[in-house]
Amino acid sequence: MKPELVPTPPDILDVAALATWLHVHPTTIRAHAAQGLIPGRQIGNRWRFSRSKIEAWLSEDKRDDEDNKAA
Secondary structure (H helix, E strand, O other): OOOOOOOOOOOEEOHHHHHHHHOOOHHHHHHHHHOOOOOOEEEOOEEEEEHHHHHHHHHHHHHHHHHHHHO
16 A cells, blocks of 8 residues: 655645644644744734744754654
């Protein structure tokens, strides 16, 4: 069976799109964004996220995990 391909998300994502991409609940995205745990910008009462910044954040987080395993 072929693995399911995940489409590339757009350059700017809203909460729902980011939640779908990361497979988490939108409430989690909002809470983490408000705490500064996820890179994003609040415009009015809506959050927007740069795909490239999220990808960099995910890569950074992965490197941190690998560093912790090596220690």
